[in-house]
Amino acid sequence: MTCRAYAKINIGLLILGRRPDGYHDLQTVFHRINLFDQITLEPSESTITVESNEPAAPGDETNLCFRAADALRRFLGHEAGVRISLAKSIPVGAGLGGGSSDAACVLRHLPRLWGRPLDDAALSELALGLGSDVAYFLQSGSAIARGRGEVLKYFTLELPYAILVCTPAIHVSTAWAYGRIDVKSRPRQVDLESLVVAGMKDPSHLAELENDFEDVVFEAYPDIRLIRDTMRTAGAAISLLSGSGSSVFGLFERMGTAREVAALLARRGHRVSLTEPGFRPA
Numbered sequence: 238m239t240c241r242a243y244a245k246i247n248i249g250l251l252i253l254g255r256r257p258d259g260y261h262d263l264q265t266v267f268h269r270i271n272l273f274d275q276i277t278l279e280p281s282e283s284t285i286t287v288e289s290n291e292p293a294a295p296g297d298e299t300n301l302c303f304r305a306a307d308a309l310r311r312f313l314g315h316e317a318g319v320r321i322s323l324a325k326s327i328p329v330g331a332g333l334g335g336g337s338s339d340a341a342c343v344l345r346h347l348p349r350l351w352g353r354p355l356d357d358a359a360l361s362e363l364a365l366g367l368g369s370d371v372a373y374f375l376q377s378g379s380a381i382a383r384g385r386g387e388v389l390k391y392f393t394l395e396l397p398y399a400i401l402v403c404t405p406a407i408h409v410s411t412a413w414a415y416g417r418i419d420v421k422s423r424p425r426q427v428d429l430e431s432l433v434v435a436g437m438k439d440p441s442h443l444a445e446l447e448n449d450f451e452d453v454v455f456e457a458y459p460d461i462r463l464i465r466d467t468m469r470t471a472g473a474a475i476s477l478l479s480g481s482g483s484s485v486f487g488l489f490e491r492m493g494t495a496r497e498v499a500a501l502l503a504r505r506g507h508r509v510s511l512t513e514p515g516f517r518p519a
């Protein structure tokens with residue numbers, strides 16, 4: 238059984254307050270891009286194994302795919318194992334949700350391989366135990382997320398822009414970035430979904446979008462700000478950090494411009510990926 242685990246970007250990300258459980262309440266729009274890992278699941282007698290082509294995503298029990306399979310097995314009281322092969326294309330720890338998407342892929346498909354289907358509520362519960370972004374990847378479509386990221390409302394977002402994603406060789410710790418946010422100064426009443434939907438018809442609305450991680454991340458890593466500025470100067474309708482970075486994306490009205498900027502950023506040694514306007518995952 239083989240599946241594609243797509244990457245996401247955050248089209249706007251607002252951090253609204255710290256919660257008693259130590260997490261933060263947020264509001265963000267998750268949107269999938271044309272960049273995916275390929276995951277193969279094969280039955281195995283009793284052990285869970287993970288092989289990965291990416292040294293930064295090792296095949297040990299810290300891998301989120303391993304943890305997803307292990308959590309499923311415990312929940313189901315199941316004896317069998319699985320051999321998981323990961324062909325990674327999504328940069329690791331880069332704000333694109335690669336590990337979360339991989340884990341959701343395992344949660345969605347492994348119960349069927351084991352002949353033990355699970356209902357959506359149980360899957361969402363297991364997803365949240367693995368990470369705040371995992372639940373989004375259990376279903377297709379774009380979504381506005383609230384709470385820790387698990388309160389989701391899915392909607393169809395036809396993005397008429399080319400999406401350029403640029404990932405520098407910098408790792409930003411999400412826990413570090415949350416820890417540096419001054420939440421007290423950030424009470425806001427914004428409806429990101431309407432803002433994003435309005436921005437699909439009129440790019441001028443996109444300028445109102447923000448990612449609250451940008452100040453702390455750009456201060457510590459000026460090279461990431463430079464990527465954002467390069468995209469804006471080159472004509473992006475909007476360019477923002479994705480998640481807590483280090484990836485930055487830009488929405489471009491013309492694919493040709495996006496391609497030129499991609500080539501420029503690649504020449505600076507960054508990883509780039511392009512998603513055509515109107516893209517929908519297979």
Ligand code: C5P
Pocket residue numbers: 259260261262263367368369370384385386411412415
């Ligand atoms: O849930 P996840 O493992 O992705 O979170 C990584 C870290 O980011 C958490 O340990 C927490 O410090 C922080 N976080 C947060 N609020 C969220 C999501 C994550 O404070 N909504």
